[in-house]
Amino acid sequence: MSAGIIQEQVASAITNALLQAQQRGSLQSAHFPQPVVDFPKREEWGDLSSSVAMLIAKQEKRPPLEVAHVIADQLQASCTFLEKVSVAPPGFLNVTLRPDCWLSVLEEIERTGDRYGHSKIGQGQRVLLEFVSANPTGPLHMGHGRGAALGEALARLLRAAGYEVDKEYYINDAGRQMKLLADSVYARYLEMHGRECSFPEDGYHGDYIKTLAQAMDREKSIHLLTLNPEDARRECGQWASHELVRAIKEDLAQFGVEFETWYSEASLFSSGRIQAALHDLEQRDLVFTQDGATWFRSSRFQDEKDRVVCKQDGDYTYLASDIAYHFDKVRRGYEWLINIWGADHHGYVPRMQAVIKAFGYGDDCLRVVLVQMVRLLRGGKKVEMSKRAGEFVTLQDVVDEVGADAAKFFFLMRRSDTHLEFDLELAKKQSAENPVYYVQYAHARLASLFRTAQERGFFVSSVGGAPLSALVQPEEIRLIKQLSSFPGLLEASAKALEPHRITFYLLELAGFLHVFYYKHRVLPPRVDDAKEESSGEPDHDEESSALVREVLSRELTMARLVLLKQVQTVIKNGLLLLGVSAPEKM
């Protein structure tokens, strides 16, 4: 449902009409649903429409159309801000507002400014949003970029919806992958010094491993060749993971994504949290021993089978870390946990839900958002990647080539659980074909307009001081309507954890702006322009021109400037939620 102030106003007017009709005995129901108020599919049907009559037709035991008429009559009688109320089959209620109603939207935007659209639905609930969390075994790639953009946008969106959000990166700095990293670096190190060695079977082959070994040789005071292989390996592992985490932080910072906390998996071991968490479960008989391994009774919580947490060889599994980690999350006081995972881990979700339930929390305490793969294209042709051979396009490569803004916008143009095609050529293009520029250009265009206006002595006034009744053109009303639906959009996007809706909204709003801008002038032509025009030939192609010939009074200029100011505010608010900049100049 939309929560824009106009939509709310109409919804409550309908509710009132329902209750009044009920009192007068023309409706029978004891309870009515909250009326859904939306834009009708076609503008000519009215400003707003509601399907409430069809929803209650059944309980009223009357045809929807008849119910709609009852509501319409009541609305018409009691509601002064509606210019027209009509009914359309099969039972839609269409209303047209008095034009001045829409102007309150502009006041609302001016009053709330960069908080326009924000809500309190989160009620200050504390949310831990964990994302990216890539192993520090190499640089971040495209897929991580998508997760990073989504996480950042979600954090901003949820904060705007009244949640208290912390962003966290879980560093997988323990276990097999780290051992492989250590071995790989050590092998390159030995190689560098002409020592014979065999490169580990599943090691990391990328050139960055050689770079790490070289940097280590340069910057470390101890010579690794003087150490025994075990110590040398450990040195390599620690150095490499430290360096890679540092590089990952840098990449993310350049991408415009920062975290409140970086949580080390290794710290779960050293602090004894793993044993503590497992002990907690054991006391409630949710952990048992069999075949020399320790198991978690996840099957009690709708997982398909029990899972090993400590192997026969005494090592903990990844799940053990996750149990301890998520236990710690809720113990730190977070009421809602959101994890953003690659879709290839979806099979892991029931297990993790079982963990949460085992600690006594409900299903809705943990929400896992899955992110599908990114297919990288260049001018329509697939860019081949092979992680095995260490050949993949890094996030850094993409940011360098197309910029952080374009990259983020592209990552947020699709629902997260569908595959995404990312065309580097398109993302770089500086034209209307490139969606990110299309939206940013709308913002910059307005900034430029305001600069010119100021030079010419037109200052954007406050909404209250502007002659807004001059705003009657369809393109103007359409803009205001679109602005009015922004709060509802944010609420729905936050509830669904779907920032891509904001992307689509902005493209639409920018489109409306560009159309308006093309059809109408805001500032009067300069004196010399006017002279040119009058000395020019008489207009032959009046018909063919899309431009609206209109008298541009000072009032109209002032009113349009105020309207466009609010448009600019909303574009900016939207872009900032996506983590994309709103440039003043392009």
Add this chain to the structure above:
RNA sequence: GCGCCCGUAGCUCAGUGGACAGAGCAUCGGCCUUCUAAGCCGAGGGUCGCAGGUUCGACCCCUGCCGGGCGCACCA
């Protein structure tokens, strides 16, 4: 074999159970003496994978099938 996700215009994708299913790209044809043409306008294009069901009403919910992706470890 079991589980999850996806099948919507030539391509990439939107579409909280509501009206004649939308956008961008691509194709074709137009618009710069205008406050930013990084812009605008017009045209063509569809069995919403298939078949049932629920509903006053289904692209949306349920069941089955077909096609694609991904999972099903004492790996992470």
